[in-house]
Amino acid sequence: MSGILEGKRVLISGVLLESSIAFHAAKQAQEQGAEIILTAFPRPTLTERIAKKLPKPTKVIELDVTNSEHLARVADVVGEELGGLDGVVHSIGFAPPDALGGNFLNTPFESVATAMHVSAFSLKSLTMACLPLMQNGGSVVGLTFDASFAWPQYDWMGPAKAALEATSRYLARDLGKQNIRCNLVSAGPLGSMAAKSIPGFSELASVWDNRSPLEWDLNDPEPAGKAIVALLSDWFPKTTGEIVHVDGGLHAIGA
Ligand SMILES: NC(=O)c1ccc[n+]([C@@H]2O[C@H](COP(=O)([O-])OP(=O)(O)OC[C@H]3O[C@@H](n4cnc5c(N)ncnc54)[C@H](O)[C@@H]3O)[C@@H](O)[C@H]2O)c1
Numbered sequence: 571m572s573g574i575l576e577g578k579r580v581l582i583s584g585v586l587l588e589s590s591i592a593f594h595a596a597k598q599a600q601e602q603g604a605e606i607i608l609t610a611f612p613r614p615t616l617t618e619r620i621a622k623k624l625p626k627p628t629k630v631i632e633l634d635v636t637n638s639e640h641l642a643r644v645a646d647v648v649g650e651e652l653g654g655l656d657g658v659v660h661s662i663g664f665a666p667p668d669a670l671g672g673n674f675l676n677t678p679f680e681s682v683a684t685a686m687h688v689s690a691f692s693l694k695s696l697t698m699a700c701l702p703l704m705q706n707g708g709s710v711v712g713l714t715f716d717a718s719f720a721w722p723q724y725d726w727m728g729p730a731k732a733a734l735e736a737t738s739r740y741l742a743r744d745l746g747k748q749n750i751r752c753n754l755v756s757a758g759p760l761g762s763m764a765a766k767s768i769p770g771f772s773e774l775a776s777v778w779d780n781r782s783p784l785e786w787d788l789n790d791p792e793p794a795g796k797a798i799v800a801l802l803s804d805w806f807p808k809t810t811g812e813i814v815h816v817d818g819g820l821h822a823i824g825a
Contacts, residue, residue, distance in 0.1 A: 572603060573602030573603030574799065574800070574804070575599055575604035575799060576602070576603035576604075578599075578604045578605070578657055578802065578803075579606075579652040579653070579654060579655050579656050580604045580605070580656065580658070580659065580802055581607050581608075581644075581658050582596045582599065582609070582659040583611075583659060583661055583662050583696065584659070584660070585610070585617050586617065586762075586763055587620060587762070588620060589789075589791065590620075590661065590791070591713055591757060591795060592608075592659060592661035593620060593623075593795075594792050594796075595794075595795040595798040595799060596608065596621075596628070597624055597625060598792075598795045598798075599798075599799050600624055600625045600626050604657070604802070605652060607630075607648055607651055607652060608621055608628055608631070609631055609632070609633035609644075610631065610633065611632070611634050617630045631643075631644070631647050633696075635662055635692035636687050636692070641698075644696075645700070645701075645703055648700070648703055649702075649703055652703075654703045654704070654705060654706070656706070656707075656802075657709045657710070657802040658696060658697060658700045658704075658708065658711070659798055659802070660692065660693050660697075660710065660712040661712070661713050661798075662688065662689065662696075663689045663727065663730075663731075663764050664684070665684070665685035665688075665730060666684055666685065667767070669681040669685050669726035669727070670723065670726070670767070670768050671723050671725065671768060671769030672722075672723055672769070677725065677726050681726065682726050682730075685727060686730050686733055690734040690737055691733075691737070693734055693737045693738060693752075694741060697710050697741055697745070701745075704748070706749070707748060707751075708749075708751070709750070709751045709806075710738075710741065710745075710752040710753070711753055711754070711755065711798050711801045711802055712734060712738060712752075712754045713754065713757060713794070713798075714731045714734055714754045714756045714757075715727070715731050715756065716815070716817065716821055717729075717731040717734075717735050721774055721777075722773050722774050723769060723770040723773060724768065735754060735813060738752050739811045742810040742811030746810060751809060751810035753801045753811070753813070755797045755798055755815075756813050757794040758786050758816065758817035758818050759788060760788060760789070760791050761775075761789050762791070778817075778820060781823050781825075782818035782820045782823075783819035783820070783822070784819050786820075794816045797816045801814065
């Protein structure tokens, strides 16, 4: 039986540890037949070590999404390796410590700017860096944490995710003519490195214990990975500017 990504070439950012959502997207993408390339931050050696746990070997390239030289190199390096791209996964988020954990009213703009640059603007930067490789159209998939609500402790990552969600819609608007789709997966809380860096993350995650219709497992990024793969595939051909919730259904429940 052939996989749903057979023949697709996909660039995947955000593999840091095995707990990274992107690791599970990469694993399932390979299992579904994709050829992948990983981008790494802060050090390729860290990502290379984790990449050894994937079903197939994969090249890793260094990419800090705020570094214009790194971004300018992407098309050449990936083009040489894969010839082109059919999909891009943006699984990147960061906010400085003073922008998280209940400090919302006192966060300086410099920290807010960093959160916005790395977590929201970078969806545009990464997509544009990959654009020359997507001559036959493609699918861009990013990760959000539902920005329709104010959450405990999440602070300036909330406005950064709201900006990411809007950026995704504008990319969908501007790239539709080139048959490039842009969608987000809105994941429930998962115990990754990014999550652990949020002070009081367990308070945020405990909301799911009481309200999620489907049982939620903080240590299982596989459902988010599967949704990413589905959005990369040809099974969502007319879906763009969309946000697919992989949150156990919590977004639908009022109280
Ligand atoms: N863990 C959760 O609860 C959760 C829930 C919903 C959405 N998300 C989102 O999923 C995405 C992946 O996070 P994760 O939970 O897998 O955590 P993670 O810590 O494994 O991944 C975050 C990634 O961001 C990358 N990154 C940070 N700064 C970067 C930069 N300047 N350039 C390039 N890459 C950079 C890191 O290298 C890391 O790989 C993020 O957008 C995150 O906000 C996470």
